Every structure is written in C-alpha cells, then in structure tokens.
Amino acid sequence: MDVVTSLPAPGQKRLGLVIDLDICVGCHACAVNCKEWNTGGHGAPLADIDAYGARPEGTWLNRIHTFEVTPKDAPAQIVHFPKSCLHCQDAPCVTVCPTGASYKRAEDGIVLVEEDRCIGCGLCAWACPYGAREMDPVARVMKKCTLCIDRIYNEHLPQIDRVPACVRTCPAHARHFGDLGDPDSEVSRKVAARGGYDLMPQAGTRPVNKYLPPRPKTRPDRPAPQLPQAEAGEATGFLGWLDRALERLG
Amino acid sequence: MHPAVSVILFTVTSGAGFGAIALIGAGYPLRDHPLAVLLTAMAAGGLAVAGLVASTFHLGHPERAWRAFSQWRSSWLSREGVLAVAALVGFGLHTLARLFTDWPVAGIGWAVSALSLATIFSTAMIYAQLRTVPHWHSALTPAAYLGFGLASGFLLVAAAGNVSALGGVSVALIAMALVVPAWAVKIAWWQRAASATLAARDMTAESATGLGAIGRVRLLERPHSGANYLTREMVHRIGRKHAGKLRVAAIAIGAMLPTLIAALVAWLQLETVFLLAGFVAMMAGLFVERWLFFAEASHSVSLYYD
Ligand code: SF4
Numbered sequence: 001m002d003v004v005t006s007l008p009a010p011g012q013k014r015l016g017l018v019i020d021l022d023i024c025v026g027c028h029a030c031a032v033n034c035k036e037w038n039t040g041g042h043g044a045p046l047a048d049i050d051a052y053g054a055r056p057e058g059t060w061l062n063r064i065h066t067f068e069v070t071p072k073d074a075p076a077q078i079v080h081f082p083k084s085c086l087h088c089q090d091a092p093c094v095t096v097c098p099t100g101a102s103y104k105r106a107e108d109g110i111v112l113v114e115e116d117r118c119i120g121c122g123l124c125a126w127a128c129p130y131g132a133r134e135m136d137p138v139a140r141v142m143k144k145c146t147l148c149i150d151r152i153y154n155e156h157l158p159q160i161d162r163v164p165a166c167v168r169t170c171p172a173h174a175r176h177f178g179d180l181g182d183p184d185s186e187v188s189r190k191v192a193a194r195g196g197y198d199l200m201p202q203a204g205t206r207p208v209n210k211y212l213p214p215r216p217k218t219r220p221d222r223p224a225p226q227l228p229q230a231e232a233g234e235a236t237g238f239l240g241w242l243d244r245a246l247e248r249l250g
Numbered sequence: 251m252h253p254a255v256s257v258i259l260f261t262v263t264s265g266a267g268f269g270a271i272a273l274i275g276a277g278y279p280l281r282d283h284p285l286a287v288l289l290t291a292m293a294a295g296g297l298a299v300a301g302l303v304a305s306t307f308h309l310g311h312p313e314r315a316w317r318a319f320s321q322w323r324s325s326w327l328s329r330e331g332v333l334a335v336a337a338l339v340g341f342g343l344h345t346l347a348r349l350f351t352d353w354p355v356a357g358i359g360w361a362v363s364a365l366s367l368a369t370i371f372s373t374a375m376i377y378a379q380l381r382t383v384p385h386w387h388s389a390l391t392p393a394a395y396l397g398f399g400l401a402s403g404f405l406l407v408a409a410a411g412n413v414s415a416l417g418g419v420s421v422a423l424i425a426m427a428l429v430v431p432a433w434a435v436k437i438a439w440w441q442r443a444a445s446a447t448l449a450a451r452d453m454t455a456e457s458a459t460g461l462g463a464i465g466r467v468r469l470l471e472r473p474h475s476g477a478n479y480l481t482r483e484m485v486h487r488i489g490r491k492h493a494g495k496l497r498v499a500a501i502a503i504g505a506m507l508p509t510l511i512a513a514l515v516a517w518l519q520l521e522t523v524f525l526l527a528g529f530v531a532m533m534a535g536l537f538v539e540r541w542l543f544f545a546e547a548s549h550s551v552s553l554y555y556d
Pocket residue numbers: 084085086087088091092093094111127128129130131132133144205
C-alpha cells in the first residue's frame with residue numbers, strides 16, 4: 001500500500017465539530033464518554049497509569065480546559081474549553097510523519113493514525129500546535145481523536161448514535177457534528193450565524209473544527225440588552241384609562 | 251521541550267560523524283597506512299551510527315524504524331533516515347574501494363560528502379520546520395547544525411589526518427576558522443531566539459482560545475490534576491533558570507577551549523593529533539548547547555497548560 005503522508009487534494013466533504021463555548025458547562029461528560037468509547041474502539045485502548053494511586057494519568061483524546069477571561073471594564077468570566085483534534089485542512093502532523101502512519105482521508109477530511117505503522121517517534125505531536133495528540137504510555141503509539149469513525153458510519157448503530165461519542169453525550173448540547181465543507185449544513189449555518197472561529201490561525205493549520213464564542217454578558221453597570229418590543233403608542237379607551245389609573249396609584 | 255538524552259546524543263554525535271564523513275569524502279588527506287584509514291573511517295562512521303542508534307531509543311516501536319524510510323516525499327525525518335543510510339553505505343563502499351582496490355574513488359567520495367551534508371541539513375530541518383516552536387523555526391537552525399557538524403568533524407579528521415597544512419594554511423588555523431564562525435552563528439541564533447517568542451508570533455492564550463476579543467485570558471484549571479504526555483514532553487520548564495550560566499559554559503568548553511587548543515597547535519607547531527583534545531572539548535560543549543536547544547524552547551501547546 002502506498003500511503004503517503006502528503007496531504008490529499010482538498011475534498012468537498014469536511015467532517016468536524018462545532019463547539020459552543022457559550023453553552024459548555026465544563027462537566028467533562030464528553031471527555032469521559034470519549035475515553036469510554038475509544039478505549040474499546042478503533043485501535044489500542046487508551047491506557048491509564050497509576051489509576052487509583054497518588055499520581056494518576058492517562059491518554060485522553062479530548063480534554064476540557066477552563067479559562068478565565070477578564071474584559072477591560074467588567075468582572076472576569078469563566079469559559080470551559082473542550083479541545084480535541086481539529087482535523088486541520090493543512091495538518092502539519094500528517095506531513096511530518098516519517099512512516100505514513102498519520103494520514104488525512106480525502107473522502108471526509110478525518111485525520112487518523114494507522115497504529116501498526118506508527119513507530120512512536122512523537123514528531124506529529126510536536127508539530128500539532130494544539131496538543132491534540134498523545135502518545136499512549138502502554139501501546140507506545142500515537143493516539144488522537146478519530147471523530148468516532150467507528151460510530152459515524154456504523155450501520156449497526158441506530159441513526160441517532162451515528163455521531164461522535166462526545167456529541168451524543170453532551171448534556172448541554174454544546175457540541176455539534178457535521179460537514180463543514182457544505183455551506184448549507186446545520187453546523188456551517190451555526191458557524192455563520194454565531195461568528196464561529198478557528199483556534200490560533202497564526203499556526204497556519206486551517207482547522208475544520210470551529211468554536212462559537214460566548215454570547216455577550218449582561219452588565220450590571222449598563223442597561224440590559226433590549227429585546228425588540230412592539231411600539232408602545234398612547235393607549236386609548238379602557239386600556240388607556242387603566243394605564244393612567246395605575247400610573248396615579250404610583 | 252523535554253531535553254531527552256537520546257535526541258541530544260543523536261543530533262550532536264551524528265552531526266560530528268557526518269561532518270567528518272563529508273570531509274573524508276571530499277578527500278581530506280588521511281595517513282597512508284591502511285589501518286589508519288580504516289580506524290579514521292570507523293571513528294567517523296561510528297559516531298554517525300551511534301547517533302542514529304541513539305535516536306531509535308526514544309521511539310515507542312524501534313522494531314518498526316524501517317518504516318521511517320518510506321515518506322521522504324513529505325517528511326524531513328524520513329529524508330534524514332534515507333540520506334543517512336545512503337551516505338553511510340556510500341562511505342562504506344568508498345572506504346573499501348580505497349583500501350582494497352586502485353579504482354578512482356574521488357567521484358563516489360564527493361557524492362558521499364554531499365549526502366552527508368544533506369543528512370545534517372535534514373536533521374536540522376526536523377526541528378526547523380516546526381512552526382509550533384518559534385525558537386527552532388529559523389534558517390539559522392540548519393546553519394548552526396551544519397557549522398557545528400563541519401567544525402567538530404574537522405577537528406576529528408584533522409587530528410587523525412596526515413597533514414599539518416592544507417594549501418599552505420595550517421590545519422589548526424583552518425579548524426579555528428570553522429569553530430569560531432559556527433559558534434558565531436549559534437550566538438546569532440540565541441539572539442534571534444530572545445525575540446522569537448510565542449507572543450511575538452501572536453501565539454497567546456488569547457489567540458489559542460480565540461477568547462481575546464472578550465478580554466485578557468488566563469488558564470484557571472488544567473483539564474486534569476495529573477501530568478500527561480503533553481506536559482512532560484512539551485510544557486517542560488526545567489533548567490531555564492540556569493540557561494545564562496549554561497550558555498557561558500557551552501561557549502567556554504565548546505568554543506573557547508578548542509580554539510585555544512588549535513591556536514596552541516598552530517603556534518607551537520605541535521602534532522595535529524593534539525586537535526583530538528579540541529574535538530573532545532567541542533563535543534562536550536555541544537552537549538550543553540543541545541541540551542539548551544531543547545530545554546529553552548517553548549511549544550505553543552504550553553498556552554493551553556500554563
Ligand atoms: S489539531 Fe493537531 S493533530 Fe489534529 S489535524 Fe490539526 S495539527 Fe493534526
């Protein structure tokens with residue numbers, strides 16, 4: 001097989017995630033379900049070391065960071081920030097791989113590792129700007145998000161389960177899965193409507209996954225954002241009388 | 251970045267080995283005795299091979315290392331492997347031909363020389379290609395690797411060689427003329443590194459999270475309380491505190507000592523074999539330099555963990 005870690009010609013279909021930072025509550029359910037599904041799924045299990053000891057650690061394909069954001073003129077706010085592979089269009093992790101283990105699928109843009117070819121050199125993890133790849137300490141091969149390739153095309157699963165485990169499990173519906181190459185897909189429309197953005201565009205990776213920013217907060221020191229209201233003209237008749245009567249009551 | 255011993259050994263020793271092979275291939279006059287030729291070739295080839303073997307120690311699956319020869323079209327690591335093997339095979343043939351035949355070896359020698367330099371260049375490009383590590387992402391990185399490989403290789407070959415002068419110039423002086431500029435490039439590299447920060451490339455917690463439009467961004471909580479592969483490999487902080495002192499040590503041992511030794515050899519017209527002391531000193535200095543190369547480098551993933 002002639003697997004070449006050059007990137008494939010860009011395809012039309014670009015499967016990926018849209019993560020809504022306005023909604024994520026930081027419960028880690030997506031990460032837990034990701035670990036649960038993927039430790040028994042595609043490739044080697046996701047190892048844990050010293051799981052019940054003093055210094056537990058292990059391999060995760062999705063991790064939830066928590067940031068504090070402080071506007072210039074308002075109190076700080078907390079943003080929970082899930083992060084997994086962004087299935088970049090210009091994926092540097094693929095082109096650096098010496099063995100062809102890392103590759104990007106032409107048909108749907110998913111970036112995968114063929115574990116039997118991986119020599120565990122770690123260079124792809126060095127090339128990824130986002131920390132989306134982790135070397136498994138037991139299998140000693142590179143692990144990363146597969147976009148649950150073994151769910152999304154799995155005809156043995158009911159239709160509702162043919163999405164990545166993280167998307168299926170998120171109790172807040174902060175995660176969405178779809179084709180970001182199709183401008184009319186639900187995910188693309190969300191991105192357009194909410195100003196979805198790329199992480200660290202300076203890295204030149206052109207991620208497929210997009211993040212939706214937190215919506216603006218109401219501020220105690222400013223008038224609350226006004227909801228559009230029906231024009232309130234001077235009322236007449238009975239309602240006008242009632243209005244004036246209530247006014248007088250103070 | 252985590253300064254793994256295997257990778258430090260790999261880059262320093264294979265650099266010196268391929269530097270020496272490049273010079274022998276280009277026809278540096280060795281002693282006439284076949285045993286001397288063989289021993290010199292074994293020293294140069296041995297360094298190169300030792301470096302390559304060391305590099306396999308940090309692989310998760312060294313038994314699959316042969317697969318790394320396949321992706322030379324896109325991967326610098328793969329190119330490095332292919333070129334290294336080609337250079338070593340060529341060098342072996344070159345050495346055998348010159349020992350046991352009277353065939354002309356100049357042609358293959360030059361090819362071996364070019365392949366060796368290309369190997370050093372590819373080694374450097376494994377690091378220089380990474381936009382995630384701004385310290386490394388510079389043309390000065392391959393320049394420094396090539397300079398160091400040639401200078402350290404020259405000290406070794408000149409110590410083993412047959413001549414005290416090349417084209418009328420003392421080989422000790424030539425050694426100085428290689429060691430000093432190599433370190434000058436490294437000092438330029440350090441100067442550039444001082445301003446080649448993540449922030450200077452607009453890689454900040456704000457751009458990493460995309461939350462900069464709202465305000466200043468600070469990590470409140472890491473995903474897990476324990477360490478992970480990323481924090482150990484890339485969010486490594488050890489030794490930056492002593493970086494200044496270690497740079498001075500690297501320059502004193504790796505630059506000033508070999509220069510001084512070469513100056514003494516030139517001035518007192520000593521046997522060139524004394525340059526071997528300069529070679530040992532330079533290698534020691536390069537180990538310190540290479541440790542810093544990794545330990546001081548920041549990776550953009552640290553923006554999600556610090
Ligand atoms: S997020 Fe990292 S691992 Fe995933 S495709 Fe992009 S560079 Fe590769």
